[in-house]
Amino acid sequence: MNIQIDFTLNGRAVSIDAPAHVTLLRLLRDYLNLTGTKEGCAIGECGACSVLLDGRVVNSCLVLAPQVSGRDVMTVEGLAPVEGAMSDLQAAFVKYGAVQCGYCTPGLVIAGEALLRDNHFPTRDEINDGIAGNLCRCTGYQQIVDAIEQTARQRAAAQVKE
Amino acid sequence: MNSFGYVRAGSIDEAVALLNTPGVNSRALAGGTDLMVAVRAGEAGSFDRVVDISTIPDLRGIAMVGSRARIGAATTFSEIMRSGLIQQHARFLADAAHSVRTMQITNMATLGGNVANAAAAADTPPVLVCLDAEAIIATPAGQQRMPVASLLRGHLKNTLPAGGLIVAFEFDPLSVDTRNTFLKLGRRNALTISRINMAATGRLQADGHIAEARLVAGACFSRPRRAREVEALLQGRLPSAALFAEAGQLLMRLMVQEVGQRWSTEYKALALAAMVEEALETVLPLPANETETVRSIGVKSVESMR
Numbered sequence: 077m078n079i080q081i082d083f084t085l086n087g088r089a090v091s092i093d094a095p096a097h098v099t100l101l102r103l104l105r106d107y108l109n110l111t112g113t114k115e116g117c118a119i120g121e122c123g124a125c126s127v128l129l130d131g132r133v134v135n136s137c138l139v140l141a142p143q144v145s146g147r148d149v150m151t152v153e154g155l156a157p158v159e160g161a162m163s164d165l166q167a168a169f170v171k172y173g174a175v176q177c178g179y180c181t182p183g184l185v186i187a188g189e190a191l192l193r194d195n196h197f198p199t200r201d202e203i204n205d206g207i208a209g210n211l212c213r214c215t216g217y218q219q220i221v222d223a224i225e226q227t228a229r230q231r232a233a234a235q236v237k238e
Numbered sequence: 239m240n241s242f243g244y245v246r247a248g249s250i251d252e253a254v255a256l257l258n259t260p261g262v263n264s265r266a267l268a269g270g271t272d273l274m275v276a277v278r279a280g281e282a283g284s285f286d287r288v289v290d291i292s293t294i295p296d297l298r299g300i301a302m303v304g305s306r307a308r309i310g311a312a313t314t315f316s317e318i319m320r321s322g323l324i325q326q327h328a329r330f331l332a333d334a335a336h337s338v339r340t341m342q343i344t345n346m347a348t349l350g351g352n353v354a355n356a357a358a359a360a361d362t363p364p365v366l367v368c369l370d371a372e373a374i375i376a377t378p379a380g381q382q383r384m385p386v387a388s389l390l391r392g393h394l395k396n397t398l399p400a401g402g403l404i405v406a407f408e409f410d411p412l413s414v415d416t417r418n419t420f421l422k423l424g425r426r427n428a429l430t431i432s433r434i435n436m437a438a439t440g441r442l443q444a445d446g447h448i449a450e451a452r453l454v455a456g457a458c459f460s461r462p463r464r465a466r467e468v469e470a471l472l473q474g475r476l477p478s479a480a481l482f483a484e485a486g487q488l489l490m491r492l493m494v495q496e497v498g499q500r501w502s503t504e505y506k507a508l509a510l511a512a513m514v515e516e517a518l519e520t521v522l523p524l525p526a527n528e529t530e531t532v533r534s535i536g537v538k539s540v541e542s543m544r
Protein backbone atom coordinates (compact mmCIF):
# COMPACT_ATOMS: atom_id res chain seq x y z
CA MET A 77 0.00 0.00 0.00
CA ASN A 78 1.76 3.16 -1.18
CA ILE A 79 1.40 6.44 0.60
CA GLN A 80 2.58 9.94 -0.15
CA ILE A 81 5.01 11.26 2.44
CA ASP A 82 5.66 15.00 2.58
CA PHE A 83 8.34 16.18 4.96
CA THR A 84 11.36 18.41 5.36
CA LEU A 85 14.65 16.66 4.75
CA ASN A 86 17.88 18.49 5.47
CA GLY A 87 16.08 21.80 5.12
CA ARG A 88 14.31 21.01 1.84
CA ALA A 89 10.71 20.02 1.21
CA VAL A 90 10.45 16.45 -0.06
CA SER A 91 7.44 14.61 -1.40
CA ILE A 92 7.80 10.90 -2.05
CA ASP A 93 5.62 7.91 -2.74
CA ALA A 94 6.59 4.77 -0.84
CA PRO A 95 5.01 1.69 0.71
CA ALA A 96 3.54 2.58 4.11
CA HIS A 97 5.37 -0.21 5.89
CA VAL A 98 8.96 0.77 5.05
CA THR A 99 11.14 2.28 7.74
CA LEU A 100 12.55 5.78 7.60
CA LEU A 101 15.97 4.16 7.17
CA ARG A 102 14.84 2.36 4.00
CA LEU A 103 13.09 5.47 2.76
CA LEU A 104 16.31 7.46 3.07
CA ARG A 105 18.62 4.87 1.59
CA ASP A 106 16.48 3.11 -1.04
CA TYR A 107 13.97 5.74 -2.10
CA LEU A 108 15.94 8.97 -1.62
CA ASN A 109 19.45 7.64 -2.25
CA LEU A 110 20.84 9.20 0.88
CA THR A 111 23.19 6.42 1.91
CA GLY A 112 25.07 8.30 4.61
CA THR A 113 22.72 6.84 7.19
CA LYS A 114 23.81 3.25 7.85
CA GLU A 115 22.03 0.07 8.76
CA GLY A 116 23.76 -1.95 11.46
CA CYS A 117 21.35 -4.08 13.46
CA ALA A 118 17.96 -2.83 12.20
CA ILE A 119 16.48 -3.43 15.66
CA GLY A 120 17.39 -0.29 17.54
CA GLU A 121 20.55 -1.45 19.25
CA CYS A 122 23.52 0.06 17.40
CA GLY A 123 22.66 3.66 16.51
CA ALA A 124 24.27 3.47 13.05
CA CYS A 125 20.95 4.64 11.57
CA SER A 126 20.62 7.71 13.84
CA VAL A 127 18.94 10.79 12.37
CA LEU A 128 17.43 13.91 13.90
CA LEU A 129 13.62 13.95 13.93
CA ASP A 130 12.38 17.42 14.87
CA GLY A 131 15.87 18.01 16.30
CA ARG A 132 15.93 14.90 18.49
CA VAL A 133 18.08 11.87 17.78
CA VAL A 134 16.17 8.69 16.89
CA ASN A 135 16.95 5.33 15.32
CA SER A 136 15.57 5.57 11.78
CA CYS A 137 15.28 1.77 11.65
CA LEU A 138 12.52 2.00 14.28
CA VAL A 139 10.61 4.87 12.68
CA LEU A 140 7.94 4.06 10.14
CA ALA A 141 8.46 6.24 7.06
CA PRO A 142 4.96 7.81 7.04
CA GLN A 143 5.49 8.83 10.68
CA VAL A 144 7.71 11.68 9.48
CA SER A 145 4.96 13.30 7.39
CA GLY A 146 4.88 16.99 8.18
CA ARG A 147 7.98 16.73 10.30
CA ASP A 148 11.63 17.69 10.04
CA VAL A 149 14.35 15.13 9.40
CA MET A 150 18.06 15.79 9.33
CA THR A 151 20.61 13.20 8.24
CA VAL A 152 24.38 13.30 8.25
CA GLU A 153 24.24 14.74 4.72
CA GLY A 154 22.51 17.83 6.07
CA LEU A 155 24.98 18.76 8.78
CA ALA A 156 27.53 20.64 6.67
CA PRO A 157 26.81 24.33 6.06
CA VAL A 158 27.57 23.92 2.34
CA GLU A 159 27.56 20.82 0.18
CA GLY A 160 30.85 18.99 0.03
CA ALA A 161 32.18 20.67 3.19
CA MET A 162 32.20 19.31 6.73
CA SER A 163 30.57 20.63 9.87
CA ASP A 164 32.84 21.57 12.77
CA LEU A 165 31.90 18.33 14.52
CA GLN A 166 32.67 16.24 11.45
CA ALA A 167 36.04 17.99 11.12
CA ALA A 168 36.76 17.27 14.78
CA PHE A 169 36.02 13.57 14.23
CA VAL A 170 38.70 13.57 11.54
CA LYS A 171 41.16 15.62 13.59
CA TYR A 172 40.90 13.50 16.75
CA GLY A 173 41.07 10.14 15.00
CA ALA A 174 37.48 9.27 15.85
CA VAL A 175 36.98 7.49 12.52
CA GLN A 176 38.44 4.08 11.77
CA CYS A 177 36.24 1.85 9.62
CA GLY A 178 33.70 4.66 9.65
CA TYR A 179 30.56 2.57 9.78
CA CYS A 180 29.39 4.03 13.08
CA THR A 181 30.49 7.57 12.21
CA PRO A 182 27.36 9.06 10.62
CA GLY A 183 25.27 7.88 13.57
CA LEU A 184 27.77 9.15 16.10
CA VAL A 185 28.09 12.54 14.44
CA ILE A 186 24.29 12.85 14.53
CA ALA A 187 24.11 11.75 18.20
CA GLY A 188 26.96 14.15 19.04
CA GLU A 189 25.19 17.00 17.25
CA ALA A 190 21.94 16.27 19.12
CA LEU A 191 23.81 16.31 22.40
CA LEU A 192 25.62 19.59 21.65
CA ARG A 193 22.41 21.35 20.66
CA ASP A 194 20.88 20.32 23.95
CA ASN A 195 23.84 20.79 26.25
CA HIS A 196 26.41 23.45 25.37
CA PHE A 197 28.88 22.43 28.07
CA PRO A 198 28.70 18.65 28.38
CA THR A 199 31.05 16.84 30.75
CA ARG A 200 32.77 13.70 29.48
CA ASP A 201 30.25 11.67 31.48
CA GLU A 202 27.39 13.47 29.82
CA ILE A 203 28.97 12.86 26.43
CA ASN A 204 29.27 9.16 27.25
CA ASP A 205 25.62 9.17 28.26
CA GLY A 206 24.68 11.00 25.07
CA ILE A 207 26.34 8.43 22.81
CA ALA A 208 25.32 5.37 24.85
CA GLY A 209 23.02 4.28 22.03
CA ASN A 210 25.81 4.19 19.44
CA LEU A 211 28.12 1.22 19.13
CA CYS A 212 31.62 1.49 17.73
CA ARG A 213 33.65 -1.67 17.24
CA CYS A 214 36.89 0.09 16.35
CA THR A 215 37.86 3.19 18.27
CA GLY A 216 37.28 2.46 21.94
CA TYR A 217 35.20 5.66 22.08
CA GLN A 218 37.78 7.96 23.69
CA GLN A 219 38.60 9.74 20.41
CA ILE A 220 34.90 10.18 19.76
CA VAL A 221 34.37 11.74 23.17
CA ASP A 222 37.41 13.97 22.53
CA ALA A 223 35.97 15.17 19.21
CA ILE A 224 32.60 16.03 20.76
CA GLU A 225 34.21 17.69 23.78
CA GLN A 226 36.52 19.83 21.65
CA THR A 227 33.68 20.89 19.38
CA ALA A 228 31.71 22.02 22.43
CA ARG A 229 34.70 24.14 23.52
CA GLN A 230 35.14 25.65 20.05
CA ARG A 231 31.48 26.55 19.83
CA ALA A 232 31.55 28.10 23.29
CA ALA A 233 34.65 30.15 22.37
CA ALA A 234 33.01 31.29 19.11
CA GLN A 235 29.94 32.38 21.08
CA VAL A 236 32.06 34.50 23.39
CA LYS A 237 33.77 36.26 20.48
CA GLU A 238 30.48 37.21 18.82
CA MET B 239 8.28 -8.04 6.47
CA ASN B 240 4.54 -8.14 6.01
CA SER B 241 2.97 -5.21 4.26
CA PHE B 242 0.51 -2.95 6.00
CA GLY B 243 -1.06 0.45 5.68
CA TYR B 244 -0.69 3.57 7.77
CA VAL B 245 -3.16 6.08 9.10
CA ARG B 246 -2.55 8.94 11.49
CA ALA B 247 -5.14 9.72 14.14
CA GLY B 248 -5.69 13.38 14.97
CA SER B 249 -7.68 12.90 18.17
CA ILE B 250 -8.47 10.27 20.77
CA ASP B 251 -11.98 9.73 19.38
CA GLU B 252 -10.62 9.31 15.89
CA ALA B 253 -7.97 6.86 17.14
CA VAL B 254 -10.59 4.72 18.90
CA ALA B 255 -12.80 4.77 15.80
CA LEU B 256 -9.88 3.80 13.56
CA LEU B 257 -8.74 1.04 15.91
CA ASN B 258 -12.26 -0.39 15.89
CA THR B 259 -13.12 -0.12 12.19
CA PRO B 260 -14.98 -3.36 11.44
CA GLY B 261 -13.17 -5.74 9.12
CA VAL B 262 -9.80 -4.00 9.48
CA ASN B 263 -7.21 -5.43 11.81
CA SER B 264 -5.51 -2.34 13.23
CA ARG B 265 -2.54 -1.92 15.54
CA ALA B 266 -1.78 1.19 17.58
CA LEU B 267 1.63 2.74 16.88
CA ALA B 268 3.16 5.21 19.33
CA GLY B 269 6.95 5.37 19.63
CA GLY B 270 7.42 2.18 17.64
CA THR B 271 10.40 1.06 19.70
CA ASP B 272 8.74 -2.26 20.51
CA LEU B 273 6.37 -2.69 17.58
CA MET B 274 8.98 -2.07 14.90
CA VAL B 275 11.35 -4.58 16.47
CA ALA B 276 8.55 -7.15 16.65
CA VAL B 277 7.59 -6.48 13.02
CA ARG B 278 11.20 -6.92 11.96
CA ALA B 279 11.46 -10.18 13.91
CA GLY B 280 8.21 -11.44 12.40
CA GLU B 281 6.68 -11.58 15.86
CA ALA B 282 4.10 -8.84 15.57
CA GLY B 283 1.43 -11.10 14.11
CA SER B 284 -0.42 -9.95 11.05
CA PHE B 285 -2.42 -6.74 10.85
CA ASP B 286 -3.78 -4.59 8.05
CA ARG B 287 -2.64 -1.18 9.20
CA VAL B 288 -1.08 0.80 11.97
CA VAL B 289 -2.92 3.69 13.57
CA ASP B 290 -0.33 6.31 14.48
CA ILE B 291 -1.34 7.86 17.80
CA SER B 292 1.99 9.51 18.58
CA THR B 293 1.02 13.04 17.53
CA ILE B 294 -2.39 13.30 19.21
CA PRO B 295 -2.07 16.41 21.41
CA ASP B 296 -4.41 15.06 24.13
CA LEU B 297 -2.22 11.99 24.58
CA ARG B 298 0.83 14.03 25.49
CA GLY B 299 2.06 16.03 28.41
CA ILE B 300 2.49 15.92 32.16
CA ALA B 301 0.35 18.00 34.49
CA MET B 302 -1.40 18.12 37.83
CA VAL B 303 -5.14 17.56 37.47
CA GLY B 304 -6.62 18.48 40.81
CA SER B 305 -4.57 16.59 43.38
CA ARG B 306 -3.45 13.92 40.89
CA ALA B 307 -0.46 13.83 38.59
CA ARG B 308 -1.44 12.94 35.03
CA ILE B 309 0.85 11.72 32.27
CA GLY B 310 -0.46 11.36 28.72
CA ALA B 311 0.07 7.87 27.33
CA ALA B 312 2.09 9.07 24.33
CA THR B 313 4.46 11.12 26.51
CA THR B 314 8.00 10.03 25.73
CA PHE B 315 10.58 8.75 28.20
CA SER B 316 12.71 11.84 27.44
CA GLU B 317 9.82 14.13 28.34
CA ILE B 318 9.35 12.24 31.61
CA MET B 319 13.08 12.50 32.40
CA ARG B 320 13.01 16.25 31.85
CA SER B 321 9.79 16.97 33.68
CA GLY B 322 10.19 19.10 36.79
CA LEU B 323 6.88 17.78 38.06
CA ILE B 324 8.06 14.17 37.85
CA GLN B 325 11.46 15.04 39.34
CA GLN B 326 9.65 16.57 42.28
CA HIS B 327 6.78 14.13 42.83
CA ALA B 328 7.93 10.76 41.52
CA ARG B 329 11.60 10.92 40.71
CA PHE B 330 11.93 7.16 40.44
CA LEU B 331 9.74 7.24 37.34
CA ALA B 332 12.25 9.58 35.68
CA ASP B 333 15.05 7.28 36.89
CA ALA B 334 13.32 4.25 35.36
CA ALA B 335 12.94 6.10 32.03
CA HIS B 336 16.57 7.21 32.20
CA SER B 337 17.74 3.67 32.91
CA VAL B 338 17.10 2.82 29.26
CA ARG B 339 20.22 4.93 28.72
CA THR B 340 19.99 5.61 25.01
CA MET B 341 18.60 8.87 23.72
CA GLN B 342 17.51 7.28 20.46
CA ILE B 343 15.10 5.10 22.44
CA THR B 344 14.03 7.54 25.17
CA ASN B 345 13.15 10.15 22.52
CA MET B 346 10.63 7.78 20.95
CA ALA B 347 9.50 5.27 23.60
CA THR B 348 6.24 6.19 25.34
CA LEU B 349 4.87 5.42 28.77
CA GLY B 350 1.65 4.00 27.34
CA GLY B 351 3.60 1.81 24.95
CA ASN B 352 5.80 0.48 27.73
CA VAL B 353 2.72 -0.56 29.72
CA ALA B 354 0.63 -1.84 26.81
CA ASN B 355 3.51 -3.91 25.46
CA ALA B 356 3.84 -5.44 28.95
CA ALA B 357 7.32 -6.89 28.53
CA ALA B 358 8.30 -8.65 31.76
CA ALA B 359 11.53 -6.68 31.92
CA ALA B 360 10.02 -3.28 31.12
CA ASP B 361 11.33 -0.47 33.30
CA THR B 362 8.40 1.84 34.00
CA PRO B 363 5.57 -0.58 34.94
CA PRO B 364 7.03 -1.47 38.37
CA VAL B 365 7.19 2.23 39.22
CA LEU B 366 3.61 2.85 38.09
CA VAL B 367 2.46 -0.14 40.14
CA CYS B 368 4.41 1.15 43.14
CA LEU B 369 2.59 4.48 42.75
CA ASP B 370 -0.77 2.65 42.58
CA ALA B 371 -1.22 4.45 39.27
CA GLU B 372 -4.43 4.13 37.33
CA ALA B 373 -4.69 3.92 33.56
CA ILE B 374 -7.43 5.82 31.80
CA ILE B 375 -8.60 3.84 28.82
CA ALA B 376 -10.71 5.03 25.90
CA THR B 377 -13.01 2.42 24.37
CA PRO B 378 -15.86 2.65 21.86
CA ALA B 379 -18.19 2.55 24.89
CA GLY B 380 -16.50 5.48 26.64
CA GLN B 381 -13.62 5.97 29.06
CA GLN B 382 -12.85 3.69 31.95
CA ARG B 383 -10.21 3.45 34.65
CA MET B 384 -8.09 0.47 35.61
CA PRO B 385 -5.21 0.09 38.04
CA VAL B 386 -1.98 -0.43 36.09
CA ALA B 387 -1.36 -3.49 38.26
CA SER B 388 -4.41 -5.23 36.83
CA LEU B 389 -3.63 -4.18 33.27
CA LEU B 390 -0.46 -6.26 33.32
CA ARG B 391 -1.16 -9.89 32.86
CA GLY B 392 2.21 -11.47 32.23
CA HIS B 393 5.01 -11.22 29.68
CA LEU B 394 3.67 -9.39 26.59
CA LYS B 395 0.08 -9.77 27.80
CA ASN B 396 -2.22 -7.00 28.86
CA THR B 397 -5.87 -6.98 29.87
CA LEU B 398 -6.86 -3.92 27.86
CA PRO B 399 -10.51 -4.11 26.85
CA ALA B 400 -10.80 -5.02 23.16
CA GLY B 401 -10.26 -2.00 20.95
CA GLY B 402 -9.25 0.03 24.00
CA LEU B 403 -6.52 2.65 23.98
CA ILE B 404 -4.61 3.86 27.02
CA VAL B 405 -5.06 7.61 27.14
CA ALA B 406 -3.24 8.61 30.31
CA PHE B 407 -1.96 7.54 33.71
CA GLU B 408 -2.89 9.18 36.99
CA PHE B 409 -1.46 8.85 40.47
CA ASP B 410 -1.20 10.69 43.76
CA PRO B 411 2.14 12.51 43.90
CA LEU B 412 4.44 11.20 46.62
CA SER B 413 4.41 13.26 49.79
CA VAL B 414 7.55 15.32 50.42
CA ASP B 415 8.65 13.00 53.23
CA THR B 416 8.40 9.89 51.06
CA ARG B 417 11.68 8.68 49.60
CA ASN B 418 11.75 6.66 46.40
CA THR B 419 14.19 4.64 44.38
CA PHE B 420 14.45 2.61 41.20
CA LEU B 421 17.10 -0.08 40.91
CA LYS B 422 18.01 -2.18 37.94
CA LEU B 423 20.21 -5.15 37.46
CA GLY B 424 20.75 -5.43 33.73
CA ARG B 425 22.66 -7.42 31.23
CA ARG B 426 24.70 -4.39 30.32
CA ASN B 427 24.74 -0.73 31.02
CA ALA B 428 23.14 0.60 27.90
CA LEU B 429 19.98 -0.53 26.23
CA THR B 430 16.58 -1.38 27.45
CA ILE B 431 16.18 -4.77 28.96
CA SER B 432 16.74 -5.40 32.63
CA ARG B 433 16.79 -8.81 34.21
CA ILE B 434 15.49 -7.58 37.54
CA ASN B 435 14.32 -4.15 38.46
CA MET B 436 12.76 -2.73 41.57
CA ALA B 437 10.75 0.28 42.60
CA ALA B 438 10.37 1.23 46.25
CA THR B 439 9.02 4.05 48.35
CA GLY B 440 9.32 4.60 52.08
CA ARG B 441 8.22 7.02 54.75
CA LEU B 442 9.27 7.15 58.41
CA GLN B 443 7.24 8.42 61.33
CA ALA B 444 8.71 11.22 63.44
CA ASP B 445 9.85 8.61 65.98
CA GLY B 446 11.80 6.70 63.31
CA HIS B 447 9.39 3.81 62.89
CA ILE B 448 8.30 2.83 59.40
CA ALA B 449 5.05 4.57 58.48
CA GLU B 450 4.76 3.03 55.05
CA ALA B 451 6.91 1.04 52.65
CA ARG B 452 6.08 -0.11 49.16
CA LEU B 453 8.07 -2.54 47.10
CA VAL B 454 7.60 -3.80 43.55
CA ALA B 455 9.99 -6.17 41.82
CA GLY B 456 9.85 -6.36 38.03
CA ALA B 457 10.85 -9.30 35.84
CA CYS B 458 10.75 -11.66 38.86
CA PHE B 459 7.13 -12.50 39.27
CA SER B 460 4.64 -13.35 36.57
CA ARG B 461 3.76 -9.66 36.54
CA PRO B 462 4.81 -6.63 38.58
CA ARG B 463 2.81 -6.32 41.79
CA ARG B 464 3.28 -4.73 45.18
CA ALA B 465 4.93 -7.17 47.57
CA ARG B 466 2.26 -6.67 50.25
CA GLU B 467 3.71 -9.46 52.39
CA VAL B 468 7.02 -7.62 52.61
CA GLU B 469 5.33 -4.27 53.09
CA ALA B 470 3.36 -5.71 56.02
CA LEU B 471 6.54 -7.07 57.57
CA LEU B 472 8.10 -3.60 57.52
CA GLN B 473 5.11 -1.57 58.66
CA GLY B 474 5.52 -0.06 62.14
CA ARG B 475 9.00 -1.51 62.70
CA LEU B 476 12.27 0.32 63.21
CA PRO B 477 14.58 0.22 60.16
CA SER B 478 17.49 -2.13 60.76
CA ALA B 479 19.90 -4.14 58.67
CA ALA B 480 18.44 -7.33 60.13
CA LEU B 481 14.90 -6.31 59.21
CA PHE B 482 15.92 -5.46 55.64
CA ALA B 483 17.73 -8.79 55.32
CA GLU B 484 14.56 -10.53 56.53
CA ALA B 485 12.57 -8.57 53.94
CA GLY B 486 14.98 -9.69 51.23
CA GLN B 487 14.67 -13.33 52.28
CA LEU B 488 10.89 -13.09 52.33
CA LEU B 489 10.66 -11.66 48.81
CA MET B 490 13.10 -14.29 47.61
CA ARG B 491 10.89 -17.08 49.01
CA LEU B 492 7.79 -15.50 47.47
CA MET B 493 9.47 -15.43 44.09
CA VAL B 494 10.48 -19.07 44.24
CA GLN B 495 6.98 -19.99 45.44
CA GLU B 496 5.32 -18.19 42.57
CA VAL B 497 7.52 -18.94 39.60
CA GLY B 498 9.13 -22.18 40.78
CA GLN B 499 12.72 -23.25 40.48
CA ARG B 500 14.31 -22.40 37.14
CA TRP B 501 17.88 -22.51 35.94
CA SER B 502 18.25 -18.84 36.78
CA THR B 503 16.52 -18.96 40.15
CA GLU B 504 19.56 -19.35 42.31
CA TYR B 505 21.20 -16.29 40.85
CA LYS B 506 18.02 -14.27 40.64
CA ALA B 507 17.02 -15.03 44.23
CA LEU B 508 20.35 -13.86 45.64
CA ALA B 509 20.37 -10.74 43.50
CA LEU B 510 16.78 -10.02 44.42
CA ALA B 511 17.48 -10.23 48.16
CA ALA B 512 20.47 -7.90 47.81
CA MET B 513 18.38 -5.46 45.79
CA VAL B 514 15.65 -5.42 48.43
CA GLU B 515 18.22 -4.51 51.07
CA GLU B 516 19.70 -1.77 48.94
CA ALA B 517 16.32 -0.33 48.00
CA LEU B 518 15.14 -0.30 51.60
CA GLU B 519 18.34 1.32 52.85
CA THR B 520 17.68 4.11 50.37
CA VAL B 521 14.03 4.75 51.14
CA LEU B 522 14.08 3.97 54.88
CA PRO B 523 17.32 5.45 56.19
CA LEU B 524 18.80 3.54 59.11
CA PRO B 525 19.51 5.31 62.38
CA ALA B 526 23.15 6.50 62.30
CA ASN B 527 24.50 3.71 64.55
CA GLU B 528 23.10 1.02 62.22
CA THR B 529 24.89 2.17 59.11
CA GLU B 530 28.18 0.44 59.98
CA THR B 531 26.60 -3.00 60.26
CA VAL B 532 24.98 -2.81 56.87
CA ARG B 533 28.23 -2.16 55.08
CA SER B 534 29.65 -5.42 56.35
CA ILE B 535 26.79 -7.59 55.13
CA GLY B 536 27.08 -10.05 52.21
CA VAL B 537 26.57 -9.56 48.49
CA LYS B 538 26.41 -5.97 47.37
CA SER B 539 26.73 -6.42 43.67
CA VAL B 540 23.68 -4.50 42.70
CA GLU B 541 24.13 -1.62 40.36
CA SER B 542 22.19 1.35 41.59
CA MET B 543 20.87 3.75 39.02
CA ARG B 544 21.87 6.84 40.94
Ligand code: FES
Pocket residue numbers: 114115116117118119120121122123124125126135136137138
Ligand atom coordinates in the same frame (compact mmCIF):
# COMPACT_ATOMS: atom_id res chain seq x y z
S1 FES C 1 20.40 -0.02 12.47
FE1 FES C 1 19.08 1.18 13.65
S2 FES C 1 19.87 0.97 15.62
FE2 FES C 1 21.07 -0.42 14.49
Ligand code: FES
Pocket residue numbers: 174175176177178179180181211212213214215
Ligand atom coordinates in the same frame (compact mmCIF):
# COMPACT_ATOMS: atom_id res chain seq x y z
S1 FES D 1 34.97 3.33 13.50
FE1 FES D 1 34.49 1.28 13.01
S2 FES D 1 32.68 0.96 14.15
FE2 FES D 1 33.33 2.89 14.79
